[in-house]
Amino acid sequence: MQPDSAMFIFLNALIVNNFVLASFLGICPFLGVSGRLNTAWSMGMATSLVMIISSVCAYFINELLVAMDLEFLRLICYIAVIASTVQLVEMAMKKFSPALFRALGIFLPLITTNCAILGLALFQTFRDYSFTQSLAYSLGAGGGFTLAIMLMAGLRERLALANVPSVSQGAAMSLMLGGVLSLAFMGFAGLGG
Amino acid sequence: MSEAMQVKKALAPASSFKLVRTLGIVATLSGVLVVSVYDFTQPFIAANKDAMMAKAVFEVVPGVVIRKNFVLTPDGLVPDNGKADGAKVLAGYDAEGKLKGIAAEAAAPGYADVIRLLYGYDPECQCITGINVLQSTETPGLGDKIYKDAAFLANFEALDARLNAKGDALAHPIVTVKHGTKASPWQIDAISGATVSSKAVGKALNDSAQTLLPRLANEWEKLR
Amino acid sequence: MSSDLNPQKPITMDTFMRGVWTENPVFVMLLGMCPVLAVTNSVANALAMGLATTFVLIGSGTLVSLLRRAIPKEVRIATYIVIIATFVTIVDYAIQAISLEIYKSLGAFIQLIVVNCMILGRAESYASRHRISKTVVNGLGTGVGFTLALLCIGVVRELLGAGTLLGFQVFGEGFQPWVVMILPPGGFFVLGAWLLLFAWLKERSAARATATEGKEVVHAA
Amino acid sequence: MSQPPLRVELRTSPHLRTTLTVETIMRNVVYALLPLCAFAVYQFGISALALILVVTLSCLGTEALFSRASGKGNTLSDYSATITGLLLALTLPPGFPLWMGAVAGFIAIALGKVLFGGLGFNVFNPALVGRAFVQAAFPVAITTWTPPFAPGRFVEFIPSTLALPFMQPPEVKSWIDGLGLDGYTGATPLALQKFEGVTSSAIDLFTGMAAGSLGETSALLILLCGGYLAARRMMNWRIPVAMLGGAWVTAALLHWANPGHPDPWFVLFSGGLLFGAMFMATDMVATPVTPLGVWVYGIFMGFLTVIIRVFGGLPEGVMYAILLGNAAAPLIEHITQPRIYGARKRKVES
C-alpha cells in the first residue's frame, strides 16, 4: 500500500497507530467516559461525527487561510469554527432528530474542545492531506477512538465486578489497561507496509 | 482579521453591542500580539528551516553550496514559487554553480509508521548518492539502524539508478536483499534483524526513482 | 471552600503550593492527559512542554485577570479560548524560532495546549476572579506542578528507555535499554505506576494513622 | 424440645458437587506442560532449563510477595502462578537472558494478574502480558534465535543466557557460527518464510526439529498434551478448534487468492499458533464465557494471527492476536448472551 493512499491513512489511524493508543489523542474521554459500554458507544459515535465535521471544516479553513496568507490565525480559527459548527449541528440535531440528540447530545459540548478533535485538524494540516485523505483520516480516527474506548469500556465493566485491590482502583488501573491495550495494538505494526 | 471576528460572532449568538465590542477588543489585542510575534520570529524560523534543509541536502548530495527549489508539474520542471503543484525537487550546486545533483523526498510504510526520507541523485553517475531519514518512528535498537548504522548507509553512497534504454523506467529496480547477499550495485544489503525497515527504505527509493527519474530525463538542462 | 478562593486574601505559600502539590494537575486532577503521555518520552520534551504550558498559563491568566471586569459573562468562554489560543500561537512560533528539533518532536502537541482543560479551568475558576499578582503566582504554581509531573514521567521513561538523561549517557555502555518505556505503552505504564505509588503511600500512611490512633485509645483505657 | 443427637450441617441445595475443582484443573495443566518443558530441555539444553526455572520462580515469588502484602494468604497452592511461569518460559527464545526472564515473570504476575485482583479477575492472559512487555522492551533479545540440538548444549550455556542484570546480552552470532551447524541462519521457519520465501519441511515442523521458542517447536507433543487436557475436560476444546480453523480458513483464502502467501498447513504448524491456541488462548479467565462467544473468540484470534503474519511487520502474530482477543472478550460476551429458555418473541409489556 502507498503511504499516501486513503486506505493506508484510514487503517493507520484505526489500528496500526491507533489514534488513542499510539498517537495519544483523546486520552481524557478514553479514561473518563469508558466506565460503561453504552455511554462509551455514544461517546464514540458523537466523537466520530464531530471528527468528520471538523475535518471538513478544517480543510476548507486552511485552504482559505493559505490563500489569504493568514496561516498564523490557523489555531484560533480552527478552534472557533469547530466549536461553532458543532453548536450548529447540535441545534440541528435537536430539531430534526430528537432521538439522536438524546443519545449523543450531552456529549457534543464535552467533545468540542478536546484534543482529539483539534489534534485531528492539526495533524491533517501538518501532513498536507488532501480532501479525500483528510476524510479517510477522520474516519480512521473516529473509528480508532470508538474501538479503543469500547474495548476499554468492556474491560472496565468486567473489572467493576472484580476484587480489584484498593490501591489499583481508579485512574491507575485504567492507565495500566490502556498500556496493555497499547502493547497489544503493537501487533499491528507494519500492517499494510 | 475579519474571519476571526466573524467566528467570534458565531460563538455568541446573543450579540449585543457590548459583547461584540469586548470581543472585538480582545480579538484585536490577540491579533496584534500574534502578528507581532509572527513578524518577529519569522526570520529566525526561516533561518532554522534553511539550516536544517542545508544540512539534510548536504548529507545526500555532498559538496552542495547553493540550493534551488523546483517543482515537477505535468508540464515540466518549474521553479518553486509556492503555487505550482507537483513533486518537489531540490537542485544542489557547488560554489561555481555547477549542478552537483538533486534531492527529492521518498516515503514508504516501515515497521512502525511511515518512513520519510530525502535522497540525493547524481545525474553524472546516474546513481543515488545518499539518504537522510526525515521522519521515522522505527524501534530504537532495531529499525533506527536505517539512519544510525554506517554499514547500511554505505549502501547509498553510489546506488545504481540508471534508466533503461527506453528511458521510461530504471534499468534495474532498486531492491533490498537479505543481509550479506548484496551482489549488484542496485541492491541494498538489509540490516539483519530489521529487514522490514530496510525493505521500506528500498521500496521508498524505488517508488520515487521509478516515477521521478524518467520524467526528469529531459529536464536536466533546465537545472544546469 | 478553602480560604485561598477568597479574592481578598494576600498571596501565601499556599497560593503557589496548591498547584504544585495538593492540586497537582496531573497526579491529582488528571487533567491534560494527552500531552502528559505523548511528550514525556524524553526529559527534554517534557521540560519544553512544561515550560510552554507554564508560559501559556501565566500569559493567558494575566490577560484574563486584566480584562476580568470588562468581559461580559455571555462571551466569557469564547474570550478565554481566543486569549489562550493567542498565547499558544506565540509559544508555537517561539519554539520554532528557538529549535526546530524540539518543535518537530513535540509535533502538534504544542498547539494542543489550547484545549488543555487545565488552562481553561484556571482561567475560568481563578484568573477571572483574582488580581494579576495572585493569578501569576497561582499560574506559576500550577505550571510548576505540571512541569514537575511531566519530568517525573519523562525522567523514568528516558532513563529506563534509553539509559540517558537529557541525552547524556547515565548507565554506561553496556546498559540494556527498556525500549518499551519510550514507546506509547511506556507512557501509560509510567504514569500508572506513579499513581499506584501515590495511592500505596497514601493507604499506608492512613493505615499507620489508624494504627497509632488505636494504640492511643488502648493507652488511654 | 430436645437437642438433635447428631452434629449435622445446615446447607442449602445442591448438596452434591463435581470432583473437578480449580486445584485439580490447574494441577493437570502443570502435568500437561511438563513433557513440553522436558522436550525443550532436551532440545536446547541447560539454557532452557535455567530459563524455565528462573521465570517460574520469578512468577511464584511475585505472587507470594503480593498475596502476602494484600493479606490473601497463600495463593501459590492453586498452581495458577506456576502455570503462568511455565507458559511464559515456553514462549521465550532459548537464549533469552535470564534476567529478562525474571523481569517478564514479575510483569506477568504484577501487571497481568495482581493489579486486577488475582486469580479469576485478570482481563488479559498474564503470561502474554509479561511476554508482550519484554518483547516491546527488549525487541532484539526476543528475536534472537539459537539452533536446536547444539552439540554442547548440556554442558554449556548459550552466551546470551548469562547476561548480567540490566546489561546487554552479548552477540550470539559468532557463537552460532562456531557451532559449525550447516546452513543454520538464525531464523525461525516463520521468518524464513516471511522474509525469504523459504518454507520449512512439514515433518520438521511437526516433530520439533526447527528453531523457535522453547515450547512451540514440536506440534506433535503440543497436540498430545493439549489433547490430554481437552479429553479430561479441563480445557475448552472449542477454542483451539475455532482458532486453528479460523487461521486455516483465512490462510487458505489468502493462499488461493495469491499463491505467494503461505500455504495454510504451513501456517497451522509453524510458529506459536498451535501452542498458543492450545494453552494460551484457552486460559479461561480471559475468554468469553458464553458458548457462542467462545467460537467467535477463537475464530477472531485465528483470523488476526494470519492477518498479522501475512500483512504485518512481524513474522509472528499469535501473542498479539490472543491479547487482542482478550481485550475484545467482554464485547464478544456482550453480544453473544445466550437466548434463554422460553424467551418471549416480543417484549412483554410490564
Place this chain on the structure above:
Amino acid sequence: MALLSFLRKATFSHGIHPPENKDTSDMAIKRLPFAPRVVVPLSQHFGAPAVALVKPGQEVVRGEPIARAEGFLSVPMHAPVTGVVESVGLMASARGPKVPSIVIKTHAAASQRVLWGAPRDVGDMDAEAIILAIQDTGMVGLGGAGFPTHVKLSVPKKYTIDTLVVNGCECEPYLTTDHRMMVEYPQDLIAGIHIAMKAVGAGRALIGIEDNKPDAARALRGCIPQGAPIDVVEVETKYPQGSEKLLIKTLLGREVPSGGYPYEIGVVVQNVATLAQLAQLLPESQGLIERVVTISGPGVKKPGNYLVPLGTPLRFVLEQVGFSGDASQLILGGPMMGNSVASLDVPVTKTVSGILVMSQGKEERGAGKVHPCIRCGKCLEACPVNLNPSQLGRLAAKREYKMMEERFHLNDCFECGCCSYVCPSNIPLVQYFRIAKSVNRERAA
C-alpha cells in the same frame, strides 16, 4: 447434529449427570409403623395454610379431616393416625421457623385401617366435580413444590389443553419413590391419568420416564389399554429432566414462555406419584395421609422405599431404619433440590420425597475452598434455561441484584442447582440467586 438426533434419546439441552446412587430402586415399598406421636403442620405446601378443625383432647380417627382448606389455593389436612389431639400450636418444621401444627398422640392399640370415606364412581363425575373432589383429598404435587393439584388442574377458560404430561423422570440422585410407584401401581397410575385428562380436557397423555428405569416403562406399557391415547416415552437420564419446563421441551419441543405456566402452551404436568395416589384416593373419597419416601444415603443402615404416615417425626423414621452416628447432613428431598435440616423433630410432610443421611464424602459441597470465578463457562453449559450463572454470580457478589433481574434474567432461574454442581471454583451460585431473588422480592414489596 440433526442426523445424530435420531440416534440420541429425546432430551433437552445442557443439564448434568451426577452419580445416580439409586441403590433402592429394586426395593419394594414397605410400610413403616406408626410413631407414638405425629405432627401435622397446617402449612406444608404451596398456598394458604389450612384452618384447624380440631381442638386439643379431641379424638380423631385415621383419615378424618382435621383442617379445612382456606380458599381455593389451599387444601385440607386429614388425620394420619387414629388418636387424640394433644395440642394445636407452633412446632418445628423443615422450613426453619416453627409453624402452627396439630399434634396427635397415636392410640397404640387402635386399628390403623382407614376408617373415613365412602366409595363413589369417578366415571360419572364431570371435570368440575372432579376438581372439587380432588381439593377434598388434600392432594398436592408429590413431585416437586407441592402445588395443590386441583389448582393445577383448573385451567383458565381461555386455554385449551391438548396434552397431559406425566412426569416419571425422577432425575434426582438417590430417590426411587416414583420408580417404585410406577412398577408397583401401574394400574392406579393409568387410572389417575384418565381422571386428570378428563379434568383438563386433554386428548392425550405422554408419560416421560428416564431410560434408567426400563422396568417401569415396561410395566406401564403393559397396562395401557389398547387404543388409549397414552404413550410412554423414554428420555435421557439427565438432571433436571424431571423439571416440568424441560420435560415439556423434551417431549413436545415446546417452551413454556418466560414467567408463564405450562397451560399457556396447552400442557399440564403431573407427577406419577400424584396421579397414582389420586386414583387410589378419589374413588374412596379419602384424604392424603401417607406417602412413599425413599430413605437412603451412606448413613442409613436399612435403606429402602417406605410408606410413611404424614407427620411422622424424622427421629422415629431414622430409629426404624437405623443410621450411623457420623452423619454430617440430613436432607429432605433429593440431594440437588432438597433442604437440609438440623432437627430430628421435623415431621415428614406431603412434599418430602426422600430422607437422605449423608456422611462426609468428597462429592459433597463442603469445606472446599471457594475461589473466584475462573470463567470456565461450565455453568453456562450446564444451565438448562441458558442463563449466564457466571455473570449472575459476579453480580451477586457485588450485590447488583436489580441488574441481575433486569439484564440477566434472574427470575427465569428455577434453582435447579446445576451451576453450583459443576462450578470448579466451588461458588455457591444458586444459593446466591435465592438470596438475590428474595431481596428483590422484598424490595418490590
